[in-house]
Amino acid sequence: MFLENEAWQLCPVKITFKILDLQEFRFLKNQLLPSSKTHKRTPSGTMQAPPDTAFFTRYATTGNPFDDVYVEDEGEDVMAHNGDEDDDEDDEDIPEELKLDYVDERTGEIPAGKSSESHMHSRKNQQFLSRVPCITNTTLNVLRVFGKYMQMMNVLKPIAFDVVICMSQLFDYYLFAVSYLLLNSLGTYAHGLSIKLRTTLKRIADNLILNPDADPSLHAAENDMKVPYPYLSPMVDLTREDSMFGLAERILATESLVFLAKQFEFLHGPLEAIIPSNKRAFLSQFYSQTVSTAPEIRRPIYRAVATRCIGYEKTLQLMTTVKWDIKEIMSQHNAFVDILVREFQVFSMRLTQLSKRIPVPKEAYGVLWDHCIRLANRTFVEGFASAKKCSNEGRALMQLDFQQYLMKLEKLTDIRPIPDREYVETYIKAFYLTENEMERWIREHKEYSSKHLTSLVTCGVGSHITKKGRQKLLAIIEEHEKNKQVR
Secondary structure, eight states: OTGGGOOOOOOOBOTTOOGGGSGGGHHHHHHHOGGGOOOEEOTTSOEEOOOSSOTTGGGSSSOOGGGOEEGGGSOOOOBOSTTOTTTTSOOTTSOGGGGOSOOOTTTOOOOSSOOOHHHHHHHHHHHHHHHSOOOOHHHHHHHHHHHHHHHHHHHOGGGHHHHHHHHHHHHHHHHHHHHHHHHHTTTOTTTTOOHHHHHHHHHHHHHHBOOTTSOTTTTHHHHTTOBOOOOOOTTOOOOOGGGTTTHHHHHHHHHHHHHHHHHHHHTHHHHHHHSOGGGHHHHHHHHHHTGGGGGGGHHHHHHHHHHHHSOHHHHHHHHHTOOOOOSSOOSSOOHHHHHHHHHHHHHHHHHHHHTTTSOOOHHHHHHHHHHHHHHHHHHHHHHHHTOSOOOHHHHHHHHHHHHHHHHHHTTTOOOSSOTTHHHHHHHHHGGGOOHHHHHHHHHHOTTSOHHHHHHIIIIIGGGGSOHHHHHHHHHHHHHHHHHHHHO
């Protein structure tokens, strides 16, 4: 019910929020931190420390335990107020780009004189958001359910293992729902999943999700234990370009899942202590195969946005129109470099604005930029491989274009080293290889496609070797491609 109505908005808990702050986990807090229950309130309203005696013995002569109300049982206070607590803490962990109050759309630079009181308030709010946990309403409610389940296990130990299975299924469904809803929205469900994550999601789908195409008369008893596929709330639109394809909702949904996984990790010890020792292997396997995969969901989900926020296709089209068989050394880089950098400036600006509304964790920031830069660098190689003819001066221009791009990109992000930088530089240098060097190079560099390698042969080394030598290299490339398809 929560997922069906989840709008994936921030639930503003305190910066110091911990799972033990929830009422449902107070019993666990008293077990893990027995010294925390140090005072109680008597009927007269005074505070006193409980005697270090057996529970019922202390009431043998007077009073009863129902007259005592322990301080920590008087309520919970986990929600943030006014969004300005702990404003004075340092902000070393905030990426420099996310500290900017204003970025000029045309230049990507910060104009002078933008330090008004409103901007200071925005900065404080941004610092607060950078430290607040990424939690949605559904995450908080799932944690509360976990707490109630564990209270049940604590009292009814004979059914503790059955309750652990229910908790694992609840986490399974949450993991499956986040991945399915956020990846399926742009038709990229299976793209970019690690083998471990793909295996985990398939297991969950087979064991927990009801197949809508299955015959209901078959395996009826088994299907009774399954649930339908999750569906996205109509309030959430993940396809709009002006919202960066729902990047805010994607970040909150993804990071709240990661937060839930971390809290589940915290519960590993208490859960293991409650269940029978012969059942602990199941719990260990669940943690290693499922809970540990939650952070891996970041890469495919954020990649779905990264592939659409930068105009890679536009850049590639512009590169195909460049003449690389020039006769003189150029001192000015090509125009497509400035257009691509401009795309990154706009992306950086929009990410900065987003960080003023929701928390953008360093991990999310890093994965987003990593994807965008890798995709752009792959576009460079694809564009260079599209050259029909290329002179030595043209190869020098390729180097100039890429160096100018790197120089401007490094001003926009603190990601170091630049992902896939060597992938492009190695490819450009290969244009200068001799026939024997090229043969060895092709066999060693399996990361490039046959199109990339063929371009090196025809436009690079092919310009100064015999026709027989060129055919030999092309045959090696063909063999290389066949071996890749077999694997």
